[in-house]
Amino acid sequence: MDILKCFVGALIFTSLGTFCSTKIENGGKNIVCYYHQTLYFPPSEVPHQLCTHIVYAFASISNDTIVPDRPGDTETYDVLVGFKASNPKLKVMLSLQLGFNNVVTDPDTMKKFAINAIGFLRHYGFDGIDFDWEFPKASQKNRYMQFIQIFRAQTSLDSRLGNQTALLISMALPNNNHQASILYDYTILNNNIDFATLMAYDFHMYIPNVENITGYNSPLVAPIGENPNSSTSGLIAIYLGLGLTPEKALAGIPTYGRSYTLANVKQHGLHSPAIEPGDPGPVRHLRGVYTFTDTCAALKLGGTSVWDPVSLVPYLYWGKSWVSYASEKSVAGKVRWAVSKGLGGVGVWAIHLDDLTGECPGPKLPLINAIHSAMKSTRNHCL
Ligand SMILES: *[C@@H]1O[C@H](CO)[C@@H](O)[C@H](O)[C@H]1NC(C)=O
Ligand SMILES: *[C@@H]1O[C@H](CO)[C@@H](O)[C@H](O)[C@H]1NC(C)=O
Ligand SMILES: *[C@@H]1O[C@H](CO)[C@@H](O)[C@H](O)[C@H]1NC(C)=O
Ligand SMILES: *[C@@H]1O[C@H](CO)[C@@H](O)[C@H](O)[C@H]1NC(C)=O
Numbered sequence: 001m002d003i004l005k006c007f008v009g010a011l012i013f014t015s016l017g018t019f020c021s022t023k024i025e026n027g028g029k030n031i032v033c034y035y036h037q038t039l040y041f042p043p044s045e046v047p048h049q050l051c052t053h054i055v056y057a058f059a060s061i062s063n064d065t066i067v068p069d070r071p072g073d074t075e076t077y078d079v080l081v082g083f084k085a086s087n088p089k090l091k092v093m094l095s096l097q098l099g100f101n102n103v104v105t106d107p108d109t110m111k112k113f114a115i116n117a118i119g120f121l122r123h124y125g126f127d128g129i130d131f132d133w134e135f136p137k138a139s140q141k142n143r144y145m146q147f148i149q150i151f152r153a154q155t156s157l158d159s160r161l162g163n164q165t166a167l168l169i170s171m172a173l174p175n176n177n178h179q180a181s182i183l184y185d186y187t188i189l190n191n192n193i194d195f196a197t198l199m200a201y202d203f204h205m206y207i208p209n210v211e212n213i214t215g216y217n218s219p220l221v222a223p224i225g226e227n228p229n230s231s232t233s234g235l236i237a238i239y240l241g242l243g244l245t246p247e248k249a250l251a252g253i254p255t256y257g258r259s260y261t262l263a264n265v266k267q268h269g270l271h272s273p274a275i276e277p278g279d280p281g282p283v284r285h286l287r288g289v290y291t292f293t294d295t296c297a298a299l300k301l302g303g304t305s306v307w308d309p310v311s312l313v314p315y316l317y318w319g320k321s322w323v324s325y326a327s328e329k330s331v332a333g334k335v336r337w338a339v340s341k342g343l344g345g346v347g348v349w350a351i352h353l354d355d356l357t358g359e360c361p362g363p364k365l366p367l368i369n370a371i372h373s374a375m376k377s378t379r380n381h382c383l
Contacts, residue, residue, distance in 0.1 A: 050369060141184065175201065256349075256350075
């Protein structure tokens with residue numbers, strides 16, 4: 001009865017925001033969507049209604065401030081931030097990848113950078129920043145953690161002085177136990193960041209002589225016989241074991257696939273011999289990587305899809321290509337799993353690798369839609 005009342009209430013009052021908060025409309029959890037501008041995916045097509053946060057990738061650090069990576073990026077910032085006019089609950093963030101070495105040095109430089117960066121973010125109307133340093137050296141751990149604390153202190157000061165909501169701070173964190181264990185202090189992260197996307201992908205890809213059998217990019221559960229840490233569930237267990245607060249942990253979900261060239265077209269299961277990265281996909285022509293558009297095209301052209309009931313992900317084989325990819329079913333399963341573990345939500349890499357063309361059956365952007373629907377369906381009550 002309460003559920004029914006609540007559901008009706010949500011329908012009636014959603015737009016007024018008086019009954020169910022945004023978070024509850026999203027099953028209580030965040031959907032943090034990374035986006036990188038490409039020719040085939042203009043910013044105007046970013047599905048801002050399907051994400052709680054849009055993170056624009058990337059800008060760089062230079063001269064103790066943030067600099068856009070490409071001419072025209074500031075126009076993209078305006079488009080993304082502009083979505084907030086019609087969607088005021090949306091948060092738009094900017095992700096930094098290069099240049100940390102120059103500012104993760106001494107406290108004065110860190111503070112100077114923080115002040116400049118906050119000025120830059122406020123100027124363009126961003127709601128926060130994402131630190132995607134891949135990766136500090138072990139010897140830089142203490143300084144990086146100091147940098148995060150100084151940045152947080154400056155965002156707090158900025159929010160008090162400007163009487164405005166504090167900028168959000170997020171991070172992208174690596175996909176293995178070794179780096180997770182040595183590069184970060186989780187007490188400092190818990191106290192100073194809003195959330196982190198745990199990059200639960202690239203567990204396997206073709207590497208000559210090192211990874212020359214087919215494997216999954218992002219299994220929820222590792223296949224029998226493989227290192228259990230090399231999976232979404234295994235990676236998240238590592239971070240929670242290290243002390244990252246579950247509500248700050250986002251399960252990273254890839255929308256792309258990783259392709260291999262089979263040694264023998266007749267041997268096309270998991271762990272089959274491979275001799276090269278996969279041939280360029282049929283639409284986007286990337287070697288070793290399939291966007292979801294490529295996956296749907298390959299399946300239409302006669303590729304065979306196989307679901308793995310242990311790892312809860314599919315793969316396809318098509319001629320001599322073998323692709324570990326994400327489907328609506330696999331991404332929805334990860335969303336439900338993340339919510340069941342009490343995580344803060346999911347971090348999706350990336351919007352532009354989903355299908356915008358209509359090559360896939362169903363709605364445009366099937367994977368982001370599946371993630372959004374799965375998150376909504378995890379709602380069971382309001383208040
Ligand atoms: C850094 O600042 C110097 C001096 O203002 C300027 O000459 C240089 O072009 C700047 N570099 C970048 C990458 O913006
Ligand atoms: C701060 O903002 C709030 C809400 O916008 C407003 O009610 C309050 O008066 C502001 N305080 C100051 C000191 O400007
Ligand atoms: C895979 O790599 C191993 C180890 O370097 C090598 O012995 C083997 O021949 C390789 N197999 C293929 C199919 O390339
Ligand atoms: C998996 O990660 C745990 C830490 O959570 C570590 O103790 C263990 O050695 C790792 N296992 C393998 C096979 O790497």
